[in-house]
Every structure is written in structure tokens, then in C-alpha cells.
Amino acid sequence: MGQLRENLKAVECSLPAALEAMGERWxxxxxxxxxxxxxxxxxxxxxxxxxRNILANRLARLVGHGILERHSLPExxxxxxxxxxxxxxxxxxxxxxxxxxxxxxxxxxxxSPILVDxxxxxxxxxxxxxxxDGRVLEKQDLVWALPEDVLDDKxxxxxx
Amino acid sequence: MGQLRENLKAVECSLPAALEAMGERWxxxxxxxxxxxxxxxxxxxxxxxxxRNILANRLARLVGHGILERHSLPExxxxxxxxxxxxxxxxxxxxxxxxxxxxxxxxxxxxSPILVDxxxxxxxxxxxxxxxDGRVLEKQDLVWALPEDVLDDKxxxxxx
DNA sequence: ATTATAGGTGGCGATTCGAAACTCAACCTT
DNA sequence: AAGGTTGAGTTTCGAATCGCCACCTATAAT
Numbered sequence: 001m002g003q004l005r006e007n008l009k010a011v012e013c014s015l016p017a018a019l020e021a022m023g024e025r026w027x028x029x030x031x032x033x034x035x036x037x038x039x040x041x042x043x044x045x046x047x048x049x050x051x052r053n054i055l056a057n058r059l060a061r062l063v064g065h066g067i068l069e070r071h072s073l074p075e076x077x078x079x080x081x082x083x084x085x086x087x088x089x090x091x092x093x094x095x096x097x098x099x100x101x102x103x104x105x106x107x108x109x110x111x112s113p114i115l116v117d118x119x120x121x122x123x124x125x126x127x128x129x130x131x132x133d134g135r136v137l138e139k140q141d142l143v144w145a146l147p148e149d150v151l152d153d154k155x156x157x158x159x160x
Numbered sequence: 161m162g163q164l165r166e167n168l169k170a171v172e173c174s175l176p177a178a179l180e181a182m183g184e185r186w187x188x189x190x191x192x193x194x195x196x197x198x199x200x201x202x203x204x205x206x207x208x209x210x211x212r213n214i215l216a217n218r219l220a221r222l223v224g225h226g227i228l229e230r231h232s233l234p235e236x237x238x239x240x241x242x243x244x245x246x247x248x249x250x251x252x253x254x255x256x257x258x259x260x261x262x263x264x265x266x267x268x269x270x271x272s273p274i275l276v277d278x279x280x281x282x283x284x285x286x287x288x289x290x291x292x293d294g295r296v297l298e299k300q301d302l303v304w305a306l307p308e309d310v311l312d313d314k315x316x317x318x319x320x
Numbered sequence: 321a322t323t324a325t326a327g328g329t330g331g332c333g334a335t336t337c338g339a340a341a342c343t344c345a346a347c348c349t350t
Numbered sequence: 351a352a353g354g355t356t357g358a359g360t361t362t363c364g365a366a367t368c369g370c371c372a373c374c375t376a377t378a379a380t
Contacts, residue, residue: 102178
């Protein structure tokens with residue numbers, strides 16, 4: 001059973017791995033709340049209206065995946081602060097892209113609050129797929145390829 | 161990233177709307193398969209290993225949200241072709257961003273197949289958040305703002 | 321010492337998921 | 351025309367998950 005049928009059969013995509021970390025029901029909304037500056041259990045709970053056990057489960061899972069960090073605050077040891085890690089911040093383009101899509105294709109109205117450039121307070125641009133040199137690529141400009149077919153790739157096809 | 165704590169109460173974000181369309185368990189994987197050129201029920205089923213009832217439910221839901229179109233093929237009227245709509249294609253930046261995140265932070269290895277520029281067959285760039293003039297923005301360059309603070313410069317002064 | 325707050329757990333009914341069997345119309349073979 | 355196969359679902363039913371609510375524990379405020 002070692003035959004590669006079409007060009008797409010032997011897919012090893014990182015999307016399932018990403019979804020294992022972020023694909024559950026409230027994860028993205030918790031992340032958005034964290035990006036919006038929320039840090040505490042009760043803040044998330046009242047902002048999102050999520051059930052407390054589910055919230056506890058999701059926070060633990062996000063911490064387990066290294067997306068949030070759990071800090072006990074010294075000045076009030078009841079308080080737990082959930083803070084985005086670098087890995088969590090790295091989800092910003094995904095979140096912005098999804099939100100922009102919802103804005104354009106679902107709600108049809110500008111969301112609030114909006115993300116603006118701190119320098120000039122103008123709204124950020126639409127998130128796009130771009131070529132290595134920065135050109136914006138539309139769907140007709142894109143092709144799926146196997147790693148060994150890619151030009152500037154040097155190695156990584158060791159075995160088989 | 162700056163926050164406006166008080167004013168975040170009346171948040172009207174499009175993320176929940178986007179997640180209503182795409183937030184369920186298999187939706188993104190079905191979308192990826194559709195981007196990879198799969199079109200038929202049995203193709204999705206055998207590629208993803210998803211239960212048939214769930215697949216039927218998700219396809220109907222994606223069609224209901226206008227992300228896929230359902231076409232009965234004239235040359236074999238048993239066959240149903242699911243095709244991405246423009247709205248479905250518009251999820252490409254989101255999907256690429258999520259996949260790139262998974263590649264960088266979860267699997268650690270380049271995914272396969274990869275998206276390349278059809279012109280030079282080089283891999284696409286990392287999806288980034290950019291200012292309206294194209295500058296790449298990092299988290300310290302971003303601020304949340306209410307619409308009335310950005311639409312007009314005069315309103316920015318007037319607000320509270 | 322009592323009360324309030326922060327961050328959870330546990331119970332339990334309702335919903336959803338998943339694997340496998342079943343349906344059913346449309347094609348294919350003879 | 352008969353019988354078989356294929357494509358796209360639907361049904362069934364047990365398992366897992368969700369969500370509301372009450373409760374618990376440690377800490378802080380009065």
C-alpha cells in the first residue's frame with residue numbers, strides 16, 4: 001500500500017495539529033478576549049458567558065499547549081493571571097484573518113473594537129497571502145507542490 | 161498591544177459570526193480538502209476518515225453558509241460536486257495562517273503539500289498583519305480602537 | 321469572626337459525535 | 351430486464367462533550 005495515487009495522497013499537513021490546539025468550541029473566543037487584554041477567569045467568564053467548567057477546561061488546555069501562561073499573582077494569591085505566550089501571540093494573523101473574513105462575508109459591518117496601527121491610528125490592512133517577494137497572490141496564482149518540487153528548498157527529503 | 165478596558169464592554173466582533181460558520185469540528189479540514197481539489201462526498205470521507213453522518217452534516221452546513229456550492233453533475237446524476245464559492249476561497253488567508261502557525265509551533269516541520277507561487281514555484285511568505293501602507297505590524301505596533309476614534313480625526317479628540 | 325472574592329469541581333440532563341448498518345436512486349454489465 | 355455496484359446520504363445507538371447550577375477551598379477585606 002505504498003502507492004501515491006494523486007499528487008495529494010501523502011498529505012502531512014500541520015492544520016490538524018493546529019486545530020488540536022485551537023479547534024475546540026471556545027478556544028478562539030478566549031484567545032480574542034486575551035488579545036483584548038483580559039487576564040482572569042472571572043473576566044473571561046463574564047465577557048464570554050461560557051460555562052465555568054468549560055472555561056476551566058479550555059484555559060487548562062490552552063496552558064497545556066503553551067498558548068497561555070498561568071501566573072499566580074503575589075499581591076493577591078487568589079488571583080490567577082492568564083497571559084499570552086509568544087506562541088499565543090503568533091496566532092494574531094490567524095485571528096485577524098478569520099475576523100476580517102467574518103466582517104466581510106458574515107456580519108457585513110465593521111467590527112468593534114478594531115485593530116489600528118499604533119503609529120497613525122489607521123485601520124490595519126486586509127490579511128493576504130503573499131509571495132516570497134511580497135506580491136499579493138490570488139487563488140489563480142497559487143499551486144500546491146510537494147517539497148521536492150520546490151525550487152529553493154535544499155534538503156529535507158532524506159529517506160524513501 | 162494597547163487596550164481600552166472600559167469600552168470593551170459593548171463588543172460587536174465578527175469573530176463569533178465567523179466561528180458559527182467555520183468553528184465546528186471538521187469544517188476547516190473539509191475546507192482544506194476542498195482547497196486541495198477534492199470535490200465529492202466519498203473523496204472527503206476517505207481522505208479525512210470522518211464519520212459519514214458528520215460529513216453530511218458539515219457539508220450541508222458549509223453549503224448553507226455559502227462556503228461550498230452543491231452541484232449535481234449532468235454526466236452522472238448520482239455524483240454531487242462540492243465546489244468552493246468566492247466566500248469559501250476568501251478563507252484562504254485564514255487557513256494558510258493557521259497552517260503556518262501549526263507548522264511553526266506545533267509540528268515543527270514543513271507541511272506537505274505546500275503552497276507555492278505559480279509564477280516561480282517558490283513557497284509563499286508567512287502571513288502577517290500589516291498596516292494599510294504595507295508595513296508589517298508586530299504586537300507592540302497594534303492598538304484596539306473604537307470606530308469613532310479612527311474614522312475621523314476630529315472624533316478621536318471628542319471621545320471621552 | 322464573618323463576609324466577600326477568585327478560581328475552580330461535581331452532578332446531571334441535553335446535545336453532539338462516531339462507527340456501522342441501512343436506504344435509495346442512478347449507473348453498469350450481461 | 352436482472353443483478354450488481356457506486357455515490358450520497360440517513361438511521362441507530364452507545365459514548366463523549368456541553369452547559370447550567372450548586373458547591374468547595376483558599377485568600378482577602380471589614
